[in-house]
Amino acid sequence: MSEDLNVILREMIDLPAETEWIEFKEAKINFDFDDLGRYFSALSNEANLYGKPAGWLIFGITDRSPRKIVGSNYRLTPPGLDRLKEQIAQHTNHQMTFAGIYERKTDGKRVVLFEIPAATRGIPTTWNGVVYGRIHESLGPLALHEIEEIRRQAPLDDWSAKVCEGATHADLDPEAIAFAREEYKKKHQHLAGEVDEWDNASFLARAKVCSQGRITNAAIILLGKSEATHLLVPAIAHITWVLRNEDEVEIDYAHFGLPLILAVDRVFSRIRNLTVRYISGETLFPLEVTQYDPWVIREALHNCIAHQDYLQSARITVTERPGSLMFTNRGNFIPGTVRSVIERDTPPDRYRNPFLANAMVELNMIDTIGSGIKRMFRIQRDRNFPMPDYDLDEEGVVRVTIPGRVIDERYTRMLIERKDLTLMDVITLDKVQKGRPVTREERDALREKKLIEGRSPNLYVSASVAAETDTRADYIRKRSFDRAYFKDMVVAYLQTYHEARWPEIEGLLLDKVSDALNEKQKREFIKSLLKEMRKEGTIVTVGKTRGAKWVLAPSPSEKV
Structure with missing residues (x-):
C-alpha cells in the first residue's frame, strides 16, 4: 500500500x-x-x-x-x-x-x-x-x-422492490386495499374523484405498490392476506405487542400479522393510553391529556415498518410498560445519529427499503419530507412530556422509547415559560434531567446560554433555570460550596478536637458535598481537599496510612 x-x-x-x-x-x-x-x-x-x-x-x-x-x-x-x-x-x-x-x-x-x-x-x-x-x-x-x-441512482439491492414469487392479486386483502384507497385519496386530494373508478391493478400501480403489474414483497407486507405470510419466507412481517408490569413481568401480549397497513391500528387499540393530569402553570386547573399522542404512536410504528430489515426474520415489537412505550425494529439506524435528523431540513437520503417507503408515502403512512422524527420530538415538547429516547447501542437494532409520564412539574413549567429555547436546547436539557451523557458540543451550547452548571459528567440545571422552575433547593444540593468553605470546616474541627481520622473527616463533610457527585466521587473530593490543605501548610499528617490522623500544622512561632 x-x-x-x-x-x-x-x-x-x-x-x-x-x-x-x-x-x-x-x-x-x-x-x-x-x-x-x-x-x-x-x-x-x-x-x-x-x-x-x-x-x-x-x-x-x-x-x-x-x-x-x-x-x-x-x-x-x-x-x-x-x-x-x-x-x-x-x-x-x-x-x-x-x-x-x-x-x-x-x-x-x-x-x-x-x-x-x-x-x-x-x-x-x-x-x-x-x-x-x-x-x-x-x-x-x-x-x-x-x-x-x-x-436517482438505484440502490444495489432493494428486497422490498423484488417480485414476490408465486404471489397473485388473490393474495391481497380486499379490506386492506379499500383502506389503502381511502388513505391514497387523503394524500392525493386532487385525484379523489377518480380513485374509485380505477380497478385494483390500476390503483396498485398508481400507488407504487406493484411493479409492472407484478406483486412485490412490499405489496404483500402492506396489503397481503394473513395466509400469504409463507410467500415472504424466510422474511417475517409481524408486529408483537407486549405488556409488562413494574417488575418486568409479562402480563399480556398479542401478535399482528399481514396486512401491516391494518395492523398499525390494531396494535394502537391494545395500548392502554391512559389520561394523566398535571398543573401547567398557565392555569389554576390541572390539564388532562393522554399519555401518548396518537400521531406519535403511529409514526413510530410506520418508521419500524419502513426501516425493518425483514431478512433478519425478526418481529417488530412494541413493549408497553407503566409510563412508556418502546418500539424495536431490526436494522441499523441509517441516518447515523438522531441529532443529524433533528438538525437538518433536507429530505432523508434513503430508506432501507426504498420501494416500500415510496409506497408508504403514496398511502399516506409516512411523509416525503422526512420530518417525522423531528415532529415526534416537537409534539412531546408541546405536550411538556420527556423527549423520545433512541437506543442505538446494539448493532443492528433500533429501540425508540416514548415516555408517557410528565417531567417533574417544576421543570415542565420551565418548558412552558422558556419559549426561546430551541428544540435542540430542550432535547439536551432533557438528557441532563435524566442524568444521561451529553456531547461536548451539546454541553458547550447549554453553558453558553447559562442553562447548566457542574463538571462533566456531573451536570445539573443552572441557578437561573432553577430559579425559574422553583428548584432552588435541588440546585443548592447539587452545587458544590466553595472549597474554602470545606477547609474552614476542617480547621474549625481540628481547633476544637485537635486531631481527626478519616471516618471523622468523612462524617463531617460527606453529606455536604455536591449531590451532583456519586459516593465515590464525593470521597475523592474530600481526599483531594485534604491533600491540598497539606500542601498549603494548613494541616499535617501524623502516623502511617491505616492509622493516620490529621492535625493543624504548627504556626511559625510554634516552630521556633
Whole structure:
C-alpha cells in the first residue's frame, strides 16, 4: 500500500490541473474544521458523479501548477489525526468518514492525504445537513440537478422492490386495499374523484405498490392476506405487542400479522393510553391529556415498518410498560445519529427499503419530507412530556422509547415559560434531567446560554433555570460550596478536637458535598481537599496510612 500510495500521490501531483474530486491545500499549520467537512462532502459527491471510488484532499502541496511540496504541520501534535475520523463522522449523514488518512514524507516534507469515499449510490454526502460540490476551484452547495442525479441512482439491492414469487392479486386483502384507497385519496386530494373508478391493478400501480403489474414483497407486507405470510419466507412481517408490569413481568401480549397497513391500528387499540393530569402553570386547573399522542404512536410504528430489515426474520415489537412505550425494529439506524435528523431540513437520503417507503408515502403512512422524527420530538415538547429516547447501542437494532409520564412539574413549567429555547436546547436539557451523557458540543451550547452548571459528567440545571422552575433547593444540593468553605470546616474541627481520622473527616463533610457527585466521587473530593490543605501548610499528617490522623500544622512561632 505504501508504494502504491506514493505512486498515486505522484500521479495526482503531475496532473495538469485540479480535478473535481482532487483538492490540494498548503495547510501549513491550521485548517478550519468546518472547511474540512465541506470539502469532505464536496469531494465525496464529485467522486460519485465522475465514477471514481474516492476523492482526495491533500495537505502540504500548493494548488497551482507547477505544484510545489511545501509540507504541512496540520495536527502534527497529539492527539493529531487520531480522532479526526470520529469527529468528521459526527457531522455527516450515516456517520460517513474518511476511508483512510495517510502521512507521507515527500522530498523530506510531510504530506497528509485524506481518502474520501465516493457518495453511496442514491445518497448524496452531506456536511451538517448540506450537500456540497465543486465547480473548478469554487466550493458551495451542489446543484439541484446533480443532487437528483445521485438520488436517482438505484440502490444495489432493494428486497422490498423484488417480485414476490408465486404471489397473485388473490393474495391481497380486499379490506386492506379499500383502506389503502381511502388513505391514497387523503394524500392525493386532487385525484379523489377518480380513485374509485380505477380497478385494483390500476390503483396498485398508481400507488407504487406493484411493479409492472407484478406483486412485490412490499405489496404483500402492506396489503397481503394473513395466509400469504409463507410467500415472504424466510422474511417475517409481524408486529408483537407486549405488556409488562413494574417488575418486568409479562402480563399480556398479542401478535399482528399481514396486512401491516391494518395492523398499525390494531396494535394502537391494545395500548392502554391512559389520561394523566398535571398543573401547567398557565392555569389554576390541572390539564388532562393522554399519555401518548396518537400521531406519535403511529409514526413510530410506520418508521419500524419502513426501516425493518425483514431478512433478519425478526418481529417488530412494541413493549408497553407503566409510563412508556418502546418500539424495536431490526436494522441499523441509517441516518447515523438522531441529532443529524433533528438538525437538518433536507429530505432523508434513503430508506432501507426504498420501494416500500415510496409506497408508504403514496398511502399516506409516512411523509416525503422526512420530518417525522423531528415532529415526534416537537409534539412531546408541546405536550411538556420527556423527549423520545433512541437506543442505538446494539448493532443492528433500533429501540425508540416514548415516555408517557410528565417531567417533574417544576421543570415542565420551565418548558412552558422558556419559549426561546430551541428544540435542540430542550432535547439536551432533557438528557441532563435524566442524568444521561451529553456531547461536548451539546454541553458547550447549554453553558453558553447559562442553562447548566457542574463538571462533566456531573451536570445539573443552572441557578437561573432553577430559579425559574422553583428548584432552588435541588440546585443548592447539587452545587458544590466553595472549597474554602470545606477547609474552614476542617480547621474549625481540628481547633476544637485537635486531631481527626478519616471516618471523622468523612462524617463531617460527606453529606455536604455536591449531590451532583456519586459516593465515590464525593470521597475523592474530600481526599483531594485534604491533600491540598497539606500542601498549603494548613494541616499535617501524623502516623502511617491505616492509622493516620490529621492535625493543624504548627504556626511559625510554634516552630521556633
